[in-house]
Amino acid sequence: xxxxxxxxxxxxxxxxxxxxxxxxxxxxxxxxxxxxxxxxxxxxxxxxxxxxxxxxxxxxxxxxxxxxxxxxxxxxxxxxxxxxxxxxxxxxxxxxxxxxxxxxxxxxxxxxxxxxxxxxxxxxxxxxxxxxxxxxxxxxxxxxxxxxxxxxxxxxxxxxxxxxxxxxxxxxxxxxxxxxxxxxxxxxxxxxxx
Amino acid sequence: xxxxxxxxxxxxxxxxxxxxxxxxxxxxxxxxxxxxxxxxxxxxxxxxxxxxxxxxxxxxxxxxxxxxxxxxxxxxxxxxxxxxxxxxxxxxxxxxxxxxxxxxxxxxxxxxxxxxxxxxxxxxxxxxxxxxxxxxxxxxxxxxxxxxxxxxxxxxxxxxxxxxxxxxxxxxxxxxxxxxxxxxxxxxxxxxxxxxxxxxxxxxxxxxxxxxxxxxxxxxxxxxxxxxxxxxxxxxxxxxxxxxxxxxxxxxxxxxxxxxxxxxxxxxxxxxxxxxxxxxxxxxxxxxxxxxxxxxxxxxxxxxxxxxxxxxxxxxxxxxxxxxxxxxxxxxxxx
Numbered sequence: 001x002x003x004x005x006x007x008x009x010x011x012x013x014x015x016x017x018x019x020x021x022x023x024x025x026x027x028x029x030x031x032x033x034x035x036x037x038x039x040x041x042x043x044x045x046x047x048x049x050x051x052x053x054x055x056x057x058x059x060x061x062x063x064x065x066x067x068x069x070x071x072x073x074x075x076x077x078x079x080x081x082x083x084x085x086x087x088x089x090x091x092x093x094x095x096x097x098x099x100x101x102x103x104x105x106x107x108x109x110x111x112x113x114x115x116x117x118x119x120x121x122x123x124x125x126x127x128x129x130x131x132x133x134x135x136x137x138x139x140x141x142x143x144x145x146x147x148x149x150x151x152x153x154x155x156x157x158x159x160x161x162x163x164x165x166x167x168x169x170x171x172x173x174x175x176x177x178x179x180x181x182x183x184x185x186x187x188x189x190x191x192x193x194x
Numbered sequence: 195x196x197x198x199x200x201x202x203x204x205x206x207x208x209x210x211x212x213x214x215x216x217x218x219x220x221x222x223x224x225x226x227x228x229x230x231x232x233x234x235x236x237x238x239x240x241x242x243x244x245x246x247x248x249x250x251x252x253x254x255x256x257x258x259x260x261x262x263x264x265x266x267x268x269x270x271x272x273x274x275x276x277x278x279x280x281x282x283x284x285x286x287x288x289x290x291x292x293x294x295x296x297x298x299x300x301x302x303x304x305x306x307x308x309x310x311x312x313x314x315x316x317x318x319x320x321x322x323x324x325x326x327x328x329x330x331x332x333x334x335x336x337x338x339x340x341x342x343x344x345x346x347x348x349x350x351x352x353x354x355x356x357x358x359x360x361x362x363x364x365x366x367x368x369x370x371x372x373x374x375x376x377x378x379x380x381x382x383x384x385x386x387x388x389x390x391x392x393x394x395x396x397x398x399x400x401x402x403x404x405x406x407x408x409x410x411x412x413x414x415x416x417x418x419x420x421x422x423x424x425x426x427x428x429x430x431x432x433x434x435x436x437x438x439x440x441x442x443x444x445x446x447x448x449x450x451x452x453x454x455x456x457x458x459x460x461x462x463x464x465x466x467x468x469x470x471x472x473x474x475x476x477x478x479x480x481x482x483x484x485x486x487x488x489x490x491x492x493x494x495x496x497x498x499x500x501x502x503x504x505x506x507x508x509x510x511x512x513x514x515x516x517x518x519x520x521x522x523x524x525x526x527x528x529x
Contacts, residue, residue: 081363095294099301100333172305173333180340187347188363 038157053114104165116158123150315403318437335402349416388452407435
């Protein structure tokens with residue numbers, strides 16, 4: 001028994017911090033790839049983790065900050081608002097899908113919903129770049145197109161992972177709140193002006 | 195010897211596979227992330243080792259010290275039992291409050307049922323002698339409230355205004371949920387006073403489905419900005435959904451005064467809410483705009499801001515014109 005403990009000690013507790021971080025970053029990166037090319041797979045569900053959703057949520061919230069100096073109420077509440085909406089929205093959708101009879105665990109669902117925000121974060125980056133150009137209707141149309149495409153991508157990705165966990169005749173009931181959730185996030189991204 | 199596992203076994207979730215306790219203790223059976231697994235394993239092995247050592251030490255103590263060793267063993271056992279009892283109680287309390295199985299029957303619906311209930315919510319049925327049936331489910335009403343929130347937010351966008359979205363998002367969510375829960379409670383209280391046969395769940399479901407008309411009206415009128423059209427839809431669609439709710443309540447209440455009180459209150463609140471959502475949000479939006487643009491005007495120079503910006507498409511040139519006018523005023527001031 002003691003030798004086994006020593007073996008486990010050396011594998012995770014005594015490894016360098018760099019190893020731990022690299023291992024987790026690789027896991028997060030692998031899941032990002034799964035979201036970008038959604039196929040029906042179990043990877044996101046099997047090895048769930050919440051690092052990816054946290055990174056994405058913080059990135060999105062930081063980019064959505066107005067940062068304007070003339071109004072003292074801006075800045076802080078926006079970060080908190082995005083954070084609260086993302087996490088409470090994900091919790092609500094998870095509870096809803098569990099109540100509808102889905103056999104998915106709480107954290108697995110949070111993991112999937114969080115990772116599927118990746119396309120919308122990419123849309124936010126693109127919108128920020130587009131906003132550096134001069135404003136106008138073309139600017140708006142480009143941003144609208146990008147956000148709509150990424151919104152659809154998010155929904156398709158999350159459906160690919162979540163749909164199997166629902167009873168077959170209730171998939172629509174479980175997908176609808178996901179649609180609303182990503183719609184609200186897309187709305188926040190689209191209406192953002194620096 | 196009791197097995198000291200890392201997590202308490204959940205007796206509730208082992209009965210009848212569909213239990214939906216939020217299993218934060220057990221994480222989940224299929225997998226966790228690599229941290230938890232390794233951590234758990236490590237913890238378990240260390241505990242077993244500690245137990246083995248402690249048992250060996252106890253035996254030695256007992257043999258060598260006699261009475262003292264026995265007392266030590268007793269106190270350790272008592273402490274152990276207290277710890278186990280406390281742990282059991284805490285997990286029972288947690289599973290009681292985190293047990294969302296209580297809500298499960300209210301979400302037991304099929305898409306076809308939700309669709310038909312949505313359509314029926316716009317069709318008043320004139321059967322007042324026999325209590326009309328109300329479907330006691332919460333999925334449809336909850337989704338309708340969230341949809342209403344989304345439509346309100348969308349309405350802000352199509353007004354093409356630069357708003358601090360934080361304030362309005364919180365307001366939208368607060369308004370919609372506040373209306374649904376608050377007015378349901380109030381009408382339930384009135385129904386209790388008027389001896390109407392309706393439960394809280396039925397009231398929540400009734401009012402929730404009544405918001406379907408609101409969603410349609412607001413969705414259309416936020417995209418087509420015609421006040422006449424809004425008034426028409428307000429009367430037509432708002433009126434239909436109100437009539438349906440009123441008919442249901444009338445069928446469940448006895449006595450003309452009680453019926454009048456209950457149904458009058460509900461009709462007034464429901465119709466006024468739609469009016470409020472349409473107009474108050476425009477006013478709120480214009481009010482915030484005034485607050486945002488106000489300080490930019492220099493105090494002595496009253497630059498006329500009456501450049502009409504009635505249509506959203508015209509707002510961009512209006513803003514440009516406003517900025518130009520202000521620039522001209524500042525230039526004049528500097529001379």
